[in-house]
Amino acid sequence: MVDYLYDGTFEGFLSCVYAHYYEDNASGIYRKDDYQASLLSGCRSIETEEKKASRVYEAIAEKISTEDLRRIYRVFLSSDEEKENKLLAYIRLGFKAGAGISLRHSNPIVFDIQRCEYRVNIETHRIKGLARFEALKNSGAGESGQEILYCRIEPDHDILEIIADHFADRLKNDPFIIHDKARSKAVFAQGGSWYISNFTDKDLPLLGEREREYRDLWKKYFETIAIQERINPSCQKRFMPARYWKNLTEFR
Amino acid sequence: MENTFEKLKILADGAKYDVSCSSSGVERNNSGKIGNSAAAGICHSWSADGRCISLLKILFTNKCVYDCEYCVNRRTADVPRASFEPRELARLTIEFYRRNYIEGLFLSSAVEVSPDYTAERIMNCIKLLRDEYGFGGYIHAKIIPGVSSELIHQIGLLADRLSINIELPTKESLSLLAPQKKPKQIFTPMKQITQTLTERRQLKGPGTMFKNHDIYRAGNLSSGGDLSYLEPEGENITSGDGSLTDLAGKPLAVRESRNRGKEKFAPAGQTTQMIIGASPESDRQIVKTSEDLYRTFKMKRVYFSAYIPISNSPLLPTPFTAPPLAREHRLYQADWLLRFYGFSADEILDEKTPFLDLELDPKISWALRNIDKFPMEINKASLDELLRIPGIGATSAYRILRQRKLAKIHFDDLKKIGVVVKRARFFITCCGKYYGGADIAPEYIKNEVLASDRIRNRLLPIDDNIQLSMFNPIANQQNAFADYPVPIADFNQNGKEERSISHG
Numbered sequence: 001m002v003d004y005l006y007d008g009t010f011e012g013f014l015s016c017v018y019a020h021y022y023e024d025n026a027s028g029i030y031r032k033d034d035y036q037a038s039l040l041s042g043c044r045s046i047e048t049e050e051k052k053a054s055r056v057y058e059a060i061a062e063k064i065s066t067e068d069l070r071r072i073y074r075v076f077l078s079s080d081e082e083k084e085n086k087l088l089a090y091i092r093l094g095f096k097a098g099a100g101i102s103l104r105h106s107n108p109i110v111f112d113i114q115r116c117e118y119r120v121n122i123e124t125h126r127i128k129g130l131a132r133f134e135a136l137k138n139s140g141a142g143e144s145g146q147e148i149l150y151c152r153i154e155p156d157h158d159i160l161e162i163i164a165d166h167f168a169d170r171l172k173n174d175p176f177i178i179h180d181k182a183r184s185k186a187v188f189a190q191g192g193s194w195y196i197s198n199f200t201d202k203d204l205p206l207l208g209e210r211e212r213e214y215r216d217l218w219k220k221y222f223e224t225i226a227i228q229e230r231i232n233p234s235c236q237k238r239f240m241p242a243r244y245w246k247n248l249t250e251f252r
Numbered sequence: 253m254e255n256t257f258e259k260l261k262i263l264a265d266g267a268k269y270d271v272s273c274s275s276s277g278v279e280r281n282n283s284g285k286i287g288n289s290a291a292a293g294i295c296h297s298w299s300a301d302g303r304c305i306s307l308l309k310i311l312f313t314n315k316c317v318y319d320c321e322y323c324v325n326r327r328t329a330d331v332p333r334a335s336f337e338p339r340e341l342a343r344l345t346i347e348f349y350r351r352n353y354i355e356g357l358f359l360s361s362a363v364e365v366s367p368d369y370t371a372e373r374i375m376n377c378i379k380l381l382r383d384e385y386g387f388g389g390y391i392h393a394k395i396i397p398g399v400s401s402e403l404i405h406q407i408g409l410l411a412d413r414l415s416i417n418i419e420l421p422t423k424e425s426l427s428l429l430a431p432q433k434k435p436k437q438i439f440t441p442m443k444q445i446t447q448t449l450t451e452r453r454q455l456k457g458p459g460t461m462f463k464n465h466d467i468y469r470a471g472n473l474s475s476g477g478d479l480s481y482l483e484p485e486g487e488n489i490t491s492g493d494g495s496l497t498d499l500a501g502k503p504l505a506v507r508e509s510r511n512r513g514k515e516k517f518a519p520a521g522q523t524t525q526m527i528i529g530a531s532p533e534s535d536r537q538i539v540k541t542s543e544d545l546y547r548t549f550k551m552k553r554v555y556f557s558a559y560i561p562i563s564n565s566p567l568l569p570t571p572f573t574a575p576p577l578a579r580e581h582r583l584y585q586a587d588w589l590l591r592f593y594g595f596s597a598d599e600i601l602d603e604k605t606p607f608l609d610l611e612l613d614p615k616i617s618w619a620l621r622n623i624d625k626f627p628m629e630i631n632k633a634s635l636d637e638l639l640r641i642p643g644i645g646a647t648s649a650y651r652i653l654r655q656r657k658l659a660k661i662h663f664d665d666l667k668k669i670g671v672v673v674k675r676a677r678f679f680i681t682c683c684g685k686y687y688g689g690a691d692i693a694p695e696y697i698k699n700e701v702l703a704s705d706r707i708r709n710r711l712l713p714i715d716d717n718i719q720l721s722m723f724n725p726i727a728n729q730q731n732a733f734a735d736y737p738v739p740i741a742d743f744n745q746n747g748k749e750e751r752s753i754s755h756g
Contacts, residue, residue: 170288236302239295
């Protein structure tokens with residue numbers, strides 16, 4: 001029994017799962033950066049190997065189900081501190097139980113994973129609504145002057161790549177950047193395709209010409225549409241937790 | 253821009269009493285220039301009253317020739333008036349949409365000049381959005397009573413959802429409070445929309461109400477509610493029969509064949525809305541009217557709007573009457589029972605109890621009146637039976653069915669499955685054992701449920717995207733109950749952990 005350490009990538013995690021089966025049983029899987037050595041068990045750093053990772057990847061799709069593979073990936077994107085160990089337990093159970101694993105709602109291992117997935121899904125859905133773009137001047141030389149849409153989010157979970165498709169389809173004629181400030185990376189999209197890269201907002205271009213006017217219009221609309229006789233702040237916060245407010249145009 | 257700012261303020265203010273803001277019902281990728289649509293709908297913000305903001309909900313104009321007593325925009329009201337230009341509003345919608353402020357447009361209007369005049373301007377604005385701006389986002393268009401069928405058809409081909417407000421639950425109230433709106437004018441477009449959807453085999457219907465029926469055959473199963481007043485007087489409505497022309501004078505049939513499969517008529521169906529508390533109807537009448545609307549027109553939703561006093565009319569509640577928000581909330585719960593839980597209006601409220609209990613949700617009230625059907629065994633009950641158990645919703649009912657295929661369900665599993673155990677425990681047995689306490693008596697159960705509700709009454713159930721729970725008569729007493737003991741004594745007799753129940 002040994003603690004496996006990986007580099008934080010999904011492939012790295014899968015390599016650890018590989019090692020669990022073909023080398024020594026894992027007592028736990030942890031990110032290298034976050035690991036605090038314990039006295040009880042030794043630890044080993046696992047090199048990320050594509051071959052090993054893809055074997056585990058395919059085995060999950062085949063022996064459990066593609067839906068569970070998707071679920072496992074989504075849970076991997078969550079910020080749950082114990083996610084690696086929960087996932088390992090889930091994968092181990094899945095190899096025994098097969099596709100039926102997702103029906104076992106009351107099994108504690110399955111319950112943990114489904115709850116984690118639920119949180120990621122909820123936030124994904126929320127951010128699709130709560131992401132706010134602002135139009136920035138395109139500083140690139142020789143451009144036709146098309147604005148760039150810039151959006152800053154600080155989600156709990158690492159959902160950037162899950163929401164990218166949605167916005168890339170929706171805004172396919174607008175180049176845009178969705179910046180995950182907490183993780184210092186961003187989606188860059190143009191014409192329906194996108195990629196993710198590191199990003200800091202140090203040198204953002206200036207606001208577009210009419211950006212402030214539309215902001216003010218939106219704020220006015222937001223304020224006007226509430227019915228005074230029904231004011232209910234606790235309800236508002238329940239649907240739209242206050243931690244998201246700082247990036248919302250209507251509260252800035 | 254200054255101008256737009258003022259208009260937005262006036263015309264959003266006039267639109268805020270429209271309830272529906274839902275952007276659900278259509279899944280569509282971006283095939284134009286901007287915008288797509290997600291079947292589940294997406295909320296973009298929540299205003300200070302806790303209602304979601306999904307669509308840019310706005311009036312095209314608030315200059316009205318009608319004089320409906322309950323309406324802020326009635327002709328005789330002293331409010332600032334404004335109208336958008338179609339291009340101005342289209343531009344605003346696109347700019348809001350690009351910034352992800354909104355999911356689309358909900359365009360309603362006061363009646364300026366005539367219904368047809370107004371509808372044509374609405375249509376032009378939507379057409380501009382769809383054709384010129386290539387907008388693929390969600391559009392909900394309000395149909396004004398009395399609009400010609402050609403215009404309705406045209407608007408339906410552009411919009412995702414159509415709605416005509418029924419306004420009030422009975423004919424008498426309508427003729428009293430909105431004398432210029434005739435029942436027939438409301439009914440005719442509703443019927444036309446349903447017919448067009450039927451012809452195109454696009455009818456979806458409310459929730460799971462027609463789950464086990466052929467929706468195209470399940471005809472006017474009128475439950476004897478108050479919809480009879482909407483029957484037309486010997487008039488047949490024709491629509492989509494090829495004889496209609498579009499604005500350019502071309503027959504519609506030609507246009508349709510060119511875009512076959514792409515052009516859909518109101519793919520998200522139709523909805524309606526009625527005002528609660530402006531007229532003296534009982535909840536039973538309201539629920540029965542809703543049921544009739546669902547059965548006759550296969551509406552997606554019937555919305556309720558608690559009347560907020562805005563005028564001094566002697567026909568209406570006085571300006572200091574609190575809006576009946578608790579009642580509205582209970583009516584929505586009843587509406588859910590109709591659409592998703594297989595209840596009929598007569599089951600929810602019978603003649604002896606014409607009003608919903610404001611303290612208890614309608615499902616528990618029903619269960620207490622029909623206590624002889626309980627307790628149900630979780631491991632044996634059918635889906636329909638499971639759905640009738642308070643504390644079990646559609647999600648947990650399906651989970652129970654799935655898990656039952658693999659293993660027996662034990663009491664401790666229920667919470668993980670998502671059942672609200674503190675409710676359900678009075679109405680179920682699990683592996684033959686009853687966990688609800690000493691006796692299965694309605695009075696006892698009612699007290700237990702109310703006691704636990706008071707402890708956490710700020711967390712009322714959340715329905716759809718609509719917030720309904722602000723005014724809760726018990727809320728004021730909250731502090732008094734802060735130290736109220738959790739009624740757990742009875743579970744302990746059964747040797748069960750408190751934990752799984754008191755947090756249920």
